[in-house]
Amino acid sequence: MSKPKRATLTRRRVATTPFPLTLRSGSSSLTIAPARVLVVFRARPSKTGLVTALAGYKLVLDDGGDGHAPPPPGLPITRTPQWVFARTRDGQAISQSTIAALQADRALTMVAPVYHRDDIEGARGLVAVLPRGFAIRLDVRERPDVGRIFQLLRLSVHEQRTRFLRPYTFLSTSDFVENAAHFAAPRLAQALAQLAPEIVHEILPLVSGMSAVDPSDSFYTTVPAGDAEQANKQWDMKRVGARYAWQNNVGITGVSGFIIDEGIQQNHADFAQAVAAGRLSQHNVDTGGVDAATFAPNSDHGTALAGIMTAGHDDGGQSTAGHASGATLVSLRGGSGGTIDPLTNAIIAAALNSAGTSGVPSVACIGIAAGDVRFIDPMVQSALTANPDLLVCVASGNFTASADQLINYTSGGGAYHPNLMICGATQQGTAVPNVPTANTGDDVWKDLGGAGDPGSRHGPEISVVAPGDALVTMTTPVGYAIGTLRLGTSFAAAHVAGLALLVRSKEGAAFNAASVRHKIERTSAKTYTQRYATTTTGATAITIGLFNEFMGYGRVDASAVLVHDVDVDAGDLGRADVYIRSYPTDGGARPIPGGQDFWSSGDVVISTDIALIPVGPTTSGSAADNAFTAARNAVTSNNIPAPGGITAVPVYVYVRVVNIGPGAARGIKVTAVTGACATGWVYPDNWDSATDAIHVAAVNDGGTEYFSGPLAAGAVYIARLLIPTGSNYTGFSMNHACCLTRVTSSSDIAFSRVMYMGSGAQPQFNNIMQRNLNIV
Amino acid sequence: MKTFSFIAGNKYDPSHGMTVGIDRSRIPPNMRVRLQLDDDGKAFPRLPRPAVSARGAEEGHVVFVERTKLRVKLGDIEGNLHVEAGTRFELTGRARLGDVKVEGAAVSTRGQLRVAEITAHHAEFGIDKQPNDFHVFTIEADKPAGAQPGQYFRVDVTQKDAGGTVIGGIAVMFNFD
Numbered sequence: 001m002s003k004p005k006r007a008t009l010t011r012r013r014v015a016t017t018p019f020p021l022t023l024r025s026g027s028s029s030l031t032i033a034p035a036r037v038l039v040v041f042r043a044r045p046s047k048t049g050l051v052t053a054l055a056g057y058k059l060v061l062d063d064g065g066d067g068h069a070p071p072p073p074g075l076p077i078t079r080t081p082q083w084v085f086a087r088t089r090d091g092q093a094i095s096q097s098t099i100a101a102l103q104a105d106r107a108l109t110m111v112a113p114v115y116h117r118d119d120i121e122g123a124r125g126l127v128a129v130l131p132r133g134f135a136i137r138l139d140v141r142e143r144p145d146v147g148r149i150f151q152l153l154r155l156s157v158h159e160q161r162t163r164f165l166r167p168y169t170f171l172s173t174s175d176f177v178e179n180a181a182h183f184a185a186p187r188l189a190q191a192l193a194q195l196a197p198e199i200v201h202e203i204l205p206l207v208s209g210m211s212a213v214d215p216s217d218s219f220y221t222t223v224p225a226g227d228a229e230q231a232n233k234q235w236d237m238k239r240v241g242a243r244y245a246w247q248n249n250v251g252i253t254g255v256s257g258f259i260i261d262e263g264i265q266q267n268h269a270d271f272a273q274a275v276a277a278g279r280l281s282q283h284n285v286d287t288g289g290v291d292a293a294t295f296a297p298n299s300d301h302g303t304a305l306a307g308i309m310t311a312g313h314d315d316g317g318q319s320t321a322g323h324a325s326g327a328t329l330v331s332l333r334g335g336s337g338g339t340i341d342p343l344t345n346a347i348i349a350a351a352l353n354s355a356g357t358s359g360v361p362s363v364a365c366i367g368i369a370a371g372d373v374r375f376i377d378p379m380v381q382s383a384l385t386a387n388p389d390l391l392v393c394v395a396s397g398n399f400t401a402s403a404d405q406l407i408n409y410t411s412g413g414g415a416y417h418p419n420l421m422i423c424g425a426t427q428q429g430t431a432v433p434n435v436p437t438a439n440t441g442d443d444v445w446k447d448l449g450g451a452g453d454p455g456s457r458h459g460p461e462i463s464v465v466a467p468g469d470a471l472v473t474m475t476t477p478v479g480y481a482i483g484t485l486r487l488g489t490s491f492a493a494a495h496v497a498g499l500a501l502l503v504r505s506k507e508g509a510a511f512n513a514a515s516v517r518h519k520i521e522r523t524s525a526k527t528y529t530q531r532y533a534t535t536t537t538g539a540t541a542i543t544i545g546l547f548n549e550f551m552g553y554g555r556v557d558a559s560a561v562l563v564h565d566v567d568v569d570a571g572d573l574g575r576a577d578v579y580i581r582s583y584p585t586d587g588g589a590r591p592i593p594g595g596q597d598f599w600s601s602g603d604v605v606i607s608t609d610i611a612l613i614p615v616g617p618t619t620s621g622s623a624a625d626n627a628f629t630a631a632r633n634a635v636t637s638n639n640i641p642a643p644g645g646i647t648a649v650p651v652y653v654y655v656r657v658v659n660i661g662p663g664a665a666r667g668i669k670v671t672a673v674t675g676a677c678a679t680g681w682v683y684p685d686n687w688d689s690a691t692d693a694i695h696v697a698a699v700n701d702g703g704t705e706y707f708s709g710p711l712a713a714g715a716v717y718i719a720r721l722l723i724p725t726g727s728n729y730t731g732f733s734m735n736h737a738c739c740l741t742r743v744t745s746s747s748d749i750a751f752s753r754v755m756y757m758g759s760g761a762q763p764q765f766n767n768i769m770q771r772n773l774n775i776v
Numbered sequence: 777m778k779t780f781s782f783i784a785g786n787k788y789d790p791s792h793g794m795t796v797g798i799d800r801s802r803i804p805p806n807m808r809v810r811l812q813l814d815d816d817g818k819a820f821p822r823l824p825r826p827a828v829s830a831r832g833a834e835e836g837h838v839v840f841v842e843r844t845k846l847r848v849k850l851g852d853i854e855g856n857l858h859v860e861a862g863t864r865f866e867l868t869g870r871a872r873l874g875d876v877k878v879e880g881a882a883v884s885t886r887g888q889l890r891v892a893e894i895t896a897h898h899a900e901f902g903i904d905k906q907p908n909d910f911h912v913f914t915i916e917a918d919k920p921a922g923a924q925p926g927q928y929f930r931v932d933v934t935q936k937d938a939g940g941t942v943i944g945g946i947a948v949m950f951n952f953d
Contacts, residue, residue, distance in 0.1 A: 597932060600947035676820055678783035679796070679935035679944040680910070685788040693822035694783075731822030733781040738946065772946040775928075776780045776917075 018096045019113035020182050023129060024189075025201040030115035030129065034093035036062060037086055038128035038204065039102060040110040044081040053107065057098050059086040062206060063662070064123035067091030078206060085114070085128065085206050103177050110176055114206065126206040131180030133158060135168040136188065137198040149191050154179050168200065213246035215313035219472045219480060220321040227710065232482050234320060235428055236308075236467030239443065239708075240495065241559030241666070242323060245502055248562040250313060251324030252505040253279055257309050257497060258355040258364040258390075260348060263297030263340045264306045264331040265476040270319050273312040274329060280310075282331035285350040289337060298340045300476040302331060305367050305490060307474035309498035318480060320472060323498025323558070327505060330355070343368060349379035356387025361504040361511075364390055365497035367490030369397025370422045370461065371408035384417045391504075391513035392417075393497040395489035396424040396462055398454035404447075407459035414461070418514035421500075425456040425468025425492040426527070426555050443527040443667075443708050445550045446487075456489050462552040463517065464524050466495035496520065499558050506562060523561040524554030525667030525746030527708070529700035532669070532744075533688040546744070557667065557746045576665035576713070576747040578657050580604070580769040588660045599772040603656035604672070604739050605631040608641060613654050615704045615720045617711055620658075625716050628656050640674060640723070640737045645730030651723040653698045657743045661713025667746030668707045670719040672698040674737040681770055687740050693731035698723050709745075738772040778917050780948045781819030784903075784935050785910030793938035794905045796913065798881070801897040803929040803950075807920035811881065811901070813873050813890040815912040823912070838865045873911055877902035891916075919952040926953065 023030040037059070045053060054060060062085035063077065077085065088094055102111045110131060117125040133155075138146065150157065154173060161170040171188075173179045185199050214225050220237060222230045227243075229235035237243070266275065266282055274280035275293060282291040297303060310329045311322030332354060333340050334347030341347060348366065355364045368375060375394060384392060399405035409422060425446040446456040446469055456468065471486040503516045526532045532546030532554070547553055579588050582598035592598050605613065605628060612631055614624035631654070640651060653672045659665040675686055676694035689695040700706070701722035711717050729735045744767060784796050800809050815825070839862065846857045873890075876883075880896030892901070903911070915931060923929070929952075934945040 594942075597945060597947065599945040600932070676783060676823065677781070677946055678786065678910075679933055679946055680784055680786040680789055680794070681944050682786045682788040686786070693824070694820065731820060733819040736780065770944065772944070773949065774780065774946065775949045775951060776778050 017093055017113070018099050020186060023115060023182060023185070023201065024199065025129070025134075025203065026198065029118040030127070030201075031118060033114045033116050033126055035067070035088045035091050036114035036126065036206070037094055037099070037102065038110075038112040038114060038130075039084055039086060039108050040112075041082040041084070042107055042109050045107075050084065054084075054086050057086075057094075057102060058088060059094070060089050061085070062087040064126075064207060065662075078204060083204070112204075113182055124205070124207045127203040128206070129182050130202040130204065131173070131176040131182060132202070133170055133172040134181045134185045134202060135165055135170045135200045136185075137168050137200070138192065138195060143192060143195055146192070149188070153184055153187055153191070155184055155188065212243040213250075214243050215246075215321045217311075217313060217315055217319040217321040218317065219319065219482075229428065232472065234472050236471055236495065237321060237323075239428070239467055240499070240555070241557055242321075244559030245323075245499070245562040246313075249326070249502055249505045251310065251327030251501050253277070253326065253328050254360050255324070255501055255504045256328040256330055256355075256358050256360050256362045257306075257324065257501050258351070258358075258362060259302050259306045259309070259329065259331045260343070260351040260355070260364055260366045261297075261302030261305060261331070261333065262299060262342060263291070263295065263302055263333045265297055265300070265303040265474070265478065266291070266293040266295065266331070268303060268307075268474055268476070268478050269317065270307055270311040270315055270322075270474050271329075272315065273325070274310065279326075279328045280330075282333065283354070284335060284337065285332050285347060285354050286334045286341070287337055291331075291333075297333075297476055298342070300474070300481070301367055301490070302333075303476050304473035304481070304486065305365055305494040305497075306331065308471075308491060308494035309365060309501065311474060320474060320480065323495070324501035324505065327501045328360075330358075343374065345374040345377035345379055348374055349377070349383040352380065352383035352387060352390065352392065356383070356390040361509050362390050363497045363500040363504060363516075364392045365494050366392065366394045367493060368395060369407075369457065369489070370394045370414065371397055371406075371412050371457070373412070376409060376412040376414040381413075381415055381417075384420055385415075388417075388419050389513045391419050391421065391497075391500050391516050393421045393423055393493040393500065395493045396422050396459075397457040398425075398488050399457050400448070400454045402448075404455065405457050407457045407461050409459070409461045418517065421463040421493075421496055421517050421520070422461050422552075423489060423493040423496045424458060424462050424465040424550070424552065425487070425489045426465045426551075427469035427487075428467070443525070443555055443706070445528050445530065446489075449487075454488060456492070456550075458550045460549050462549060464496060464521055464552045464554060464556050465550075466492040466499075466556045468492035468495075496556055499556055499561065502558065502562055520556055520561055521553035523557055523746070524552070525557045525560070526554045526669045526744050527551065527667055527706055527746075528555075529703070529705065531671060531688075531690075531697070533684070554746070555667075559666075560746055576659050576661060576663045576711070576745050578659045578665045578668060578711075578717075578743050578745045578748050579767055580655060580657055580741055580743055582769050588658070599738075599770055601632065601773070602741075602769045602771040603628070603632060603658075604741055604769065604771040605654040606640065606739060607631065607652055607654065608649050610650070610652055610720075612652070613718055613720075615654070615702075615718045617707060618716050618718060620714065620716055622716070624718055625656075628654065628718055632656075640729060640732075640735050642727070642729040642735045645728065645732070645735060647723060647725055647727045647729065650725055651727070652701065653721040653723065653739060653741075655719045655721070655741050655743070657711075657717040657719065659711045659713055659715055659717070659745075663747055664710035664712050665717075665745040665747050666709035666711075668709060668711060668717055668719075668743060669745070670705045670721065670741065670743050672721045672739060672741045674698065674723065674739050676732040677736045677738050677772065677774060679772075681738070681740060683768055687742050687768055691727070696723060696727045696729060696737070709747075734776075736774040736776070738770055740768070740770050742768045777919075778950055778952065779914050780917075780950075781912055781914040782933060782946055783820065783823070783910055783912055785905050787908050787910060789910075790907040791937055792905065792907055794903050795936040795940075796901045796903065797932075797934040797936065798894050798899045798901075798915070799897065799932040799934070800894050800899075803931060804920050804922070806922075807929060808918040809894045809931060810916040811892045811894060811899075812914040812916065813876060813883070813892055813901070814888070815873075816889060816914075819912055819914060825912075839863070874904055915948060917950045923952050927951070
């Protein structure tokens, strides 16, 4: 019974399309994908404008899905600011009238049909056939009147393209509707049928086919390739997701990185490609001279920083991989010609002014502490002000004393500059902080490591953090240093500077230094145990997201800033969507449908049993997942045992997180606060609250509140937080408590990277949850 | 009788007006449930109450016409307080809720406090909440005849904003073992 019905539906859907049902392009057969279309905007629309414009035609950004099942994870969708693939939400064909309306829309310059290549399965086989022309391979000696046929069919030879497409001839049409390539090409093929010409359409694939890029450099590559972090390798590059960023770009010559230090080893093998391409040089700001490639630096410090920023890729032999291997690198130093002076305030200021007038988008890295008297010097401060489009990355500073120390930039007289990023350091993990042997799944603020291993200074001035421990870096004269000696916040600053070079390479000159900074901050991963909260304090004085004084806006995430932050909406298949169920059948839809008591059965369990539920990543339907469900269903699961108002034993808060994709989730962080019973919780104030009269904040318990990932689409993560013994509930009524939880992920763009849009649960995309079940 | 206190409204919530709903549809008809509308101050002892409560609260003042010595206790400090003639104390009636629009409940008074007997499956209390204002309510529940050991009786509390959207709630499981 069902077969005839499906056949009828198929015929009706195909019949509505105004495009040919099939085409041939080269040796491939193409079949119309009637629910899809490529549109080209005349002017670059805003994100909101784009979505609104498509919605006017009942279209959404094409994510590779078909309206019936979620798209496969990890599909990089082809899109530019003006060229956009769109589809119907439900997979039904786009009607002829809608196509006609699109073609008549003056905001669009082109509407192209989408076909499916029969030789490639799935979304990767979808291609737009551009209507403006096609190529033909034909021996004109066999048909000397071919020019007249072209003329009859209103086709003209595109001379410039044809010159470079031999043996093909590219034919253009000026009528993208009635005489579009998908119509003209079959007509021409019919007219020349006896010659059987090969016709190749100009196509654009929906899926770009790009994926993570892993250079072959010996200190970068791991076995197996991928996200694995291994001993004596560049775990730091893997950790910040550089391999995903490199699919976007590796830096361009028209963007410059400046190292302000005591010279670099220009003739290091890892710089050979840059030297050969004329992209690397060293200048003396005191004499105006240029140093020879063999000129020796004072130490290997500058070389190491420069390597993190721009070391070449695929160099062969022993080599590392830098962030922006294709960018220009300029080392600036002071001194009297034959010798290099130590960095002074005057040299730093002169170098900043020199870099700031380079005329191209630039990033400077200075490996001294922001609180150093040389940096808060008036000349340096003046140079920061005078060069607002020079992004300056400086170290937060190291400390070796027994107690944490502050950055002391503002208190020392340093001013807020939108183009200044003060960068702290993280280490790989708590389990093996200095000897990376495997991905420990941790990513922590760099505290004292013992044996002279310094910590990272912190304070309200901090911007972001990046790896600064147990690194593999270039050294002098030619070689590499590995492990415990390669650490400190200056290396973290070099990471941030290298990433900024990639952002500037991608975004162009119009994207100023402050914008680059904010983009990096907004997309950083919320790692480590410190609570992140919204803030208007600190040197930034700008609320762009969650912040704390140790990690700043978080650990930089190259993959996020360059690859996955394009869209908040469904077009971005690299994004994840993590959430905490608010009710048992919660599938992540938003807003929460009416009639759901989202306060009584959310995915939070409170217990005094540390082993009640296995924690960590798991799958739906696993033993751990089922254990959670069973515990959640028990009505006793939300009691806070606090006789006399003071907890006498540890109390554990279990939170179940689900990733509904489409991409894998990284940098998952869960927080929880218990609050005196109330019905009107306000986000973010109550969720961000520290312990006070009516709030008790849960703390990290064994690191499970954070998971570096990846957590695949559809997978589950169970976190456990701790309400310590002695927590004070005397301000609560009879110890009853509500539990407010939040999950963020560095790849959940909709929540973690967008400014908050006001109070209430609905705008938060299901990433916050309250469970208010009480036993009386 | 068992009681359960909760806070409606929020000092961070700048909106105007709210509706508190009590849903007793899951409990037997013979189980009595009441809502104390006025805050006796016993629940949430460390919660700083708003200085001024909703509009319509009873207010007044005291003026001392001659110099007076009062024995007072302020927090942990106890001592003599001398007030000069002409000293005026304002009584703000801070713990009292103003006018309440009630549906599905019958309001009576118990001493100085108003108590609403929940009669319908779903009762609603419309409150002219001021921006950033909040109030403490207390539910009272009596053990119903025939209650079995281990049996739970669920009453739900919701808060709607002025637009009628449910912004939060609490499920209260009464057990009379």
